[in-house]
Structures are given as C-alpha cells and as structure tokens.
Amino acid sequence: MTKNIVILGGGTGGTLVANRAKKVLHDLDVAITVIDQDNEHLYQPGLLFVPFGLKAPESLVRNRKNQLKRGINFLKAEVVSVDTASNRVHLASGDSISYDVLVISTGNTLQIEETEGLSGSGWGKNVFTFYTLEGADALNRALAKFSEGKLVVDIIDVPIKCPVAPLEFCQLADWYFKQKGIRDQIEITLVTPLDGAFTKPVCNRELSGLLRSKGIEVITEFNTGQVDGVSKKLVSYDGREVAYDLAVVVPLHGGADFVGRSPGLGDELNFVTVDEFTLQAKVAPNVFAIGDAPNLPTSKAGSVAHFAGEIVVENIGHYLQGEPLSALFDGHTNCFIESGFHKALLIDFNYETEPLPGHYPSAIGLPLLRESKLNHIGKLLFEKLYWYGILPGRNIPGIKSLMPRMGKRFENQEKGS
Amino acid sequence: MTVATYAGKEVTVNSEGFFEDPSVWDEEMAPEIANSFGVPELSERHWQVIKFMRHEYETKGEGPSVRALGKSSGVSIKELYELFPKGPAKLAAKIAGIPKPHGCI
Structure with missing residues (x-):
C-alpha cells in the first residue's frame, strides 16, 4: 500500500528532502506531497546582499x-x-x-511583536531588518540615503x-x-546578547x-528589551541604552505558529523538539523536522538543512x-x-x-577561518550550486553530510577553549 | 571544580558556580547561594522562578532560557532582570542548583 510522506514547507529543507526521498525511496511505494502557504522560493543567503x-x-525568488x-x-x-x-x-x-510520515520544514517566523517598540514609529523609518525580502529592499533605499551618524546592528536574541x-x-x-568615501562619518556598532561576536572561542x-x-x-x-523609535535608542532589559540613527535589527526568531497549536510538538518558541541525532520528533515516531524548524543545538543555517536532509531521508526509509x-x-x-x-572566510x-x-x-580546499578571495568566489558560486545541486538533492562530489576531520588543525581547539 | 559550602553542606560546583550534581541541592541552600552571587534576599517571586527552574530541569533534563522563562514561568522578562540581574536564566539556574542552561548558538 502506498505510504504518504507529507512535507510541510517548501524551502531549502523541505525541497531537498522531497527530491531526495523521491530518488532514494522509490522502491518503497511512497507518495510525496509538499505543502506551503505560497509558491515563492526565496534564496535566503542572498538577502544579505540586497x-x-x-x-x-x-533575482532571489x-x-x-x-x-x-x-x-x-x-x-x-x-x-x-x-x-x-x-x-x-x-x-x-x-x-x-x-x-504516514510527516516532515516539518517550516523554518522560522520573525517575532517582531515580542520586542517592545520594534514595530513602532521607527519601523521602516529608522529601524529596519534584512531578514525579509521587503525589509532588505527597504533597507537598501535607507542605506543609499544614509550619510552620517550611528549605524547599529542589533541581535535581539539567539537562535x-x-x-x-x-x-x-x-x-x-x-x-x-568606504566605497562611497564617507566611512569616517559613520560609526558601525554590533549589539549582541552573546558575550562575544561568536559563541565558539577560536572563531x-x-x-x-x-x-x-x-x-x-x-x-x-x-539583551534588547525595547526599541525606542522616537528618541532613537535601544534599551536593554537591565536599563542600558545604545543610541542609533539607523538601526538594523534581527528580530527574535521562533518556529511556525501552527507548531504552537499542535499539542506536544514544539517548545516555548515553537521549535519542534527532536532527537538531535536522528531528527525524529519527540512527540511521535513518524514525525521528523529539518532545517530551522527543529530545536537542534546548532546554527540555523541552510548547510544544516542540507547535511541533515540526507540523514532524514535515510531515517524515513528505516x-x-x-x-x-x-x-x-x-x-x-x-x-x-x-x-x-x-573576500570571505x-x-x-x-x-x-x-x-x-x-x-x-x-x-x-578552501581555507578555513581565514579571509580569502577564493572563499568569496565560493560564496558567489554557491547560489548556482543551491538551485542546481542542493535543492534537487544531488550528491555533491567531495561534500559529505558528516563533518570532515581531515584538513582541520585540532591543536588550536585545546588552546582556544 | 571547587567545593562550596551552603547551609552547612559541602557541594562541588564548576568554575562558574553551577552545581555538578543537582540532586544534592535543597531549598535551605538557595538563600546562601543567592547571597554569594549578589542577591541579598529571596522573595516569593524569586522562589516562583527557582521552583519553576527545578521543575523544568527535573522534567526536561535542562534549564530554560530567559525567553522560555518569560513565556512560561509567570514572571515577565523585565521582572526576571529585576529579580536576577544581568543574566536571569544563568543566575536563577545557579541558585536552583541546576546546570547552566544550554547556550544557544
């Protein structure tokens, strides 16, 4: 009898799992359905450049x-x-x-309303985000006009x-x-809830x-508690203030709203609770989550969706x-x-x-943790690889799901931690 | 690892002051732990959070983040910062004798 594999979300994770499952599980008599609320697939790594x-x-859709x-x-x-x-x-x-099997790959939902004042009078005027296509586009126009003052990039919370x-x-x-010749009239500040620019010591x-x-x-x-768009400042929960002229805010992330309406499926932020190794949901053995949707203790990134995709498809087969x-x-x-x-690292x-x-x-191969022109070229070429290699679920030569140890200098890890 | 004495009992804590073994914690220790980390007195609201932390740890195996606390402990994030200054989730976890909540990445 045909087994129904239903995949919620047709973004990076959902698409590559669907395509890979179609290829790998063809002997198992499966029907695959992908459900999404719209038909626009956004190349999210491109948002940064807009x-x-x-x-x-x-060009990203x-x-x-x-x-x-x-x-x-x-x-x-x-x-x-x-x-x-x-x-x-x-x-x-x-x-x-x-x-028969459900895969949840509905990514993140930006929780703009969770931060006091974020969607208030400054939104779209002196407060922007580049985490949506519309936001990135609006910020493009704001940056073009910005000629002096404080540019503050603020991460509300992780993940x-x-x-x-x-x-x-x-x-x-x-x-x-610098290209515009006005860098000396602009202060750039990164505001983060973390105790450093990145969590891991060497990096x-x-x-x-x-x-x-x-x-x-x-x-x-x-920890930003309030964005005050009138007096143009960020206020932390413990009362500290950072003044800005243009704020670029990364809003709080959560999972999809329906996760919160589904008993037992997610955590407080609506991320699906899964086994971090098998990606099977805690709530039921026939439910899996991939990409940004699960509560994995790692970065929310397309590469995680890619590498975990092969694992999920294999486990669905099992x-x-x-x-x-x-x-x-x-x-x-x-x-x-x-x-x-x-250049890029x-x-x-x-x-x-x-x-x-x-x-x-x-x-x-490509140099790790070091600036190089080669990495920048890699980042640009990646867009083609995304549409023609990763989404179709192809095996990319030399790139494996599990992290390679070869090529890494491990002695630095001891010194760094 | 170091040894700290709370309510007359010796316990091992890690370099940041988190309990190595949450099972040796009891409520009598909490006011002294709080004191040593700059919280002079534990109010009923403090206790609401501490008990919630213990409960979460016992049922889920790890302590909640400050966002999760704000959503489900009945105490708002703003008040959590007033009760447990600087890092509410970390400080409340120390006082509740549970491991450091998972740092997100």
Missing part, C-alpha cells in the same frame, strides 16, 4: 513547485495544526490531510538564522561606506579581531521498513562569512568540534 545593491530582490521533481505533489495551503495522535494535518480551508549574517552585514557596511577570537580592524565596535551581553533509525546527524554546519572587499563545525583553522573539505 541592502548594498549587490543583488536585485527579484523562484517558483517553489518548479524546484520539485516530477511526481511530487505541491499543494498551496496554510497549515492550522498537526494532530500527531490521528496522523492528520489540518488546513485553513477546513480540509485535512493524512500522513537566529545564519548567526554570522549580522557580522557580515557590519563588514559589508564598512566596505559600502570568536578571529572574528572579533577582524571587526576591530575595520573599526566596528561590539557591545556584548546586551522507519517505513520497521528498522532502527541508524542514520545519525553530527550537527555538521558550514558557512561562508562575507567580509567585504571581495569559511567555517566548518559540528556538535563536538568548534570552527577551526585548516582547509575544507580536505587538506586541499
């Missing part, structure tokens, strides 16, 4: 359905809740869909999508204003030094055949960190190993 005029907003292999059903619908006891997904239309993006934004802003040291060398100030352990879930995710993450002036890490210097994917 404010600086380096990417046109419309493609048709979701067209990214799915033939034979995969696509349904445009809004999900209201999931009933894991009866294996049904309830839709806003009143219909419901039954599943956030791509934790290095705010650092990249600061460095691209440094480049942008934090490298990135902090890089920011300092570009004259970017970092204010740490600042589940359908009544076997133990033997594919285990190691938390493998990698990210390019754009540092301006046509690359970091590669997992649950156990912090980002270390060396090379990726092996002793010969």
Whole structure:
C-alpha cells in the first residue's frame, strides 16, 4: 500500500528532502506531497546582499513547485495544526490531510511583536531588518540615503538564522561606506546578547579581531528589551541604552505558529523538539523536522538543512521498513562569512568540534577561518550550486553530510577553549 | 571544580558556580547561594522562578532560557532582570542548583 510522506514547507529543507526521498525511496511505494502557504522560493543567503545593491530582490525568488521533481505533489495551503495522535494535518480551508510520515520544514517566523517598540514609529523609518525580502529592499533605499551618524546592528536574541549574517552585514557596511568615501562619518556598532561576536572561542577570537580592524565596535551581553523609535535608542532589559540613527535589527526568531497549536510538538518558541541525532520528533515516531524548524543545538543555517536532509531521508526509509533509525546527524554546519572587499572566510563545525583553522573539505580546499578571495568566489558560486545541486538533492562530489576531520588543525581547539 | 559550602553542606560546583550534581541541592541552600552571587534576599517571586527552574530541569533534563522563562514561568522578562540581574536564566539556574542552561548558538 502506498505510504504518504507529507512535507510541510517548501524551502531549502523541505525541497531537498522531497527530491531526495523521491530518488532514494522509490522502491518503497511512497507518495510525496509538499505543502506551503505560497509558491515563492526565496534564496535566503542572498538577502544579505540586497541592502548594498549587490543583488536585485527579484533575482532571489523562484517558483517553489518548479524546484520539485516530477511526481511530487505541491499543494498551496496554510497549515492550522498537526494532530500527531490521528496522523492528520489540518488546513485553513477546513480540509485535512493524512500522513504516514510527516516532515516539518517550516523554518522560522520573525517575532517582531515580542520586542517592545520594534514595530513602532521607527519601523521602516529608522529601524529596519534584512531578514525579509521587503525589509532588505527597504533597507537598501535607507542605506543609499544614509550619510552620517550611528549605524547599529542589533541581535535581539539567539537562535537566529545564519548567526554570522549580522557580522557580515557590519563588514559589508564598512566596505559600502568606504566605497562611497564617507566611512569616517559613520560609526558601525554590533549589539549582541552573546558575550562575544561568536559563541565558539577560536572563531570568536578571529572574528572579533577582524571587526576591530575595520573599526566596528561590539557591545556584548546586551539583551534588547525595547526599541525606542522616537528618541532613537535601544534599551536593554537591565536599563542600558545604545543610541542609533539607523538601526538594523534581527528580530527574535521562533518556529511556525501552527507548531504552537499542535499539542506536544514544539517548545516555548515553537521549535519542534527532536532527537538531535536522528531528527525524529519527540512527540511521535513518524514525525521528523529539518532545517530551522527543529530545536537542534546548532546554527540555523541552510548547510544544516542540507547535511541533515540526507540523514532524514535515510531515517524515513528505516522507519517505513520497521528498522532502527541508524542514520545519525553530527550537527555538521558550514558557512561562508562575507567580509567585504571581495573576500570571505569559511567555517566548518559540528556538535563536538568548534570552527577551526585548516582547509575544507580536505587538506586541499578552501581555507578555513581565514579571509580569502577564493572563499568569496565560493560564496558567489554557491547560489548556482543551491538551485542546481542542493535543492534537487544531488550528491555533491567531495561534500559529505558528516563533518570532515581531515584538513582541520585540532591543536588550536585545546588552546582556544 | 571547587567545593562550596551552603547551609552547612559541602557541594562541588564548576568554575562558574553551577552545581555538578543537582540532586544534592535543597531549598535551605538557595538563600546562601543567592547571597554569594549578589542577591541579598529571596522573595516569593524569586522562589516562583527557582521552583519553576527545578521543575523544568527535573522534567526536561535542562534549564530554560530567559525567553522560555518569560513565556512560561509567570514572571515577565523585565521582572526576571529585576529579580536576577544581568543574566536571569544563568543566575536563577545557579541558585536552583541546576546546570547552566544550554547556550544557544
């Protein structure tokens, strides 16, 4: 009998799992359905470049359905809740869909209303975000007009999508204003709730030094409680203040709203609670979560969705055949960190190993944790790889789900921690 | 690792002051732990948070983040910062004798 695999969310994780499942599980008689509330697939890594005029907003969007292999059903619908006891997904239309296996890949929802004043009088005038396409586009116009004063990049709380993006934004802003010849009239400050620019010691040291060398100030352990758009300042929960002329805010992230309406599925922030190795939901054995949707103790990043995708598909196969879930995710993450002036860094890490210097994917390859032009080219080429390699669920030569140890200099980890 | 004495009992804590073994904690220790980290007196509101931390740890195996506390402990984030200055989740975890809440990445 045909088994229904229903995938909620047709973004990075959902699309690559659907395509890979179609390919890998074809012997198991499965029907695959992807449900999303719209048909616009956004290349999210491109958002960073929009404010600086380096990417046109419309170039980042493609048709979701067209990214799915033939034979995969696509349904445009809004999900209201999931009933894991009866294996049904309830839709806003009143219909419901039954599943044998459910994959939740509905990403993050920005919780703008959770921060007092964030959506208030400054929003769209002196307060922006580049975490949405509209926001990035509006910020592009604001930056073009900005000629002097304090530019403050503020992370409300973690976890956030791509934790290095705010650092990249600061460095691209440094480049942008230098190009315009007005850098000396602009202060750039990064405000973070963390105790450093990045959480892991070796990487934090490298990135902090890089920011300092570009004259970017970092204010740490600042938990933003209020954004005051009238007197243009950020106020922390413990009463500290940071004045700004232009604030670029990364709002609090949470999971999709329907997760909160589905008993037992998520945590306080609506992230699906899963086993961090098998990616199976705690609430039911036939539910999995991938990408930014689960509460994994690692970065929310496309690379995590990519590497975990292979694991999830393998485990769905195991589940359908009544076997133990033997594919285990190691938390493998990698990210390019754009540092301006046509250079970038690359970091590669997992649950156990912090980002270390060396090379990726092996002793010969892109330099890790070091600025280079090669990494910048890698970041630009990645967009093609995303649409034509990763989303279709292809095996990328040399790139494995599990983190490679080869090429990394481990002696630095002891010194750093 | 160091040894601290609370309510006349010796306990091992890590370099940041978190209990190595949450099971040796009892309520009598809390006021002294609080004192040593700059909270002079524990009010009923403090206790509401401490008990919530213990309960979360016992049921889920880890302490909640400040966001989670703000959503489910019945005490707002603003008040949490008043009760447990600087880092409410970390400080309340220390006083409740549970491990450091998972730092998100």
